[in-house]
Amino acid sequence: MSLVADVLRETDRGLSPQRVAASLGVPDEMVRLALEHAERIGLVVRPGGSACGGGCPPAGERSPACAGCPLSSGRAG
Numbered sequence: 001m002s003l004v005a006d007v008l009r010e011t012d013r014g015l016s017p018q019r020v021a022a023s024l025g026v027p028d029e030m031v032r033l034a035l036e037h038a039e040r041i042g043l044v045v046r047p048g049g050s051a052c053g054g055g056c057p058p059a060g061e062r063s064p065a066c067a068g069c070p071l072s073s074g075r076a077g
Contacts (some may be wrong), residue, residue: 007065008043 010020021028038044
């Protein structure tokens with residue numbers, strides 16, 4: 001399987017990007033890049049797309065729509 005497929009499988013299970021990285025034995029940055037690639041090619045759609053304005057807001061400013069987004073989970077705010 002490809003790294004993107006592995007990352008998507010793990011995030012579908014509800015794991016944060018940091019836990020996915022640990023589970024797969026890859027750096028956090030690789031998981032983030034895999035998720036960004038999946039978003040670019042249409043495999044991942046951010047919930048409440050307009051709420052995040054194309055980027056993840058700081059942790060204290062995230063909307064409830066960000067709760068299930070694997071791209072914002074655990075990101076530093």
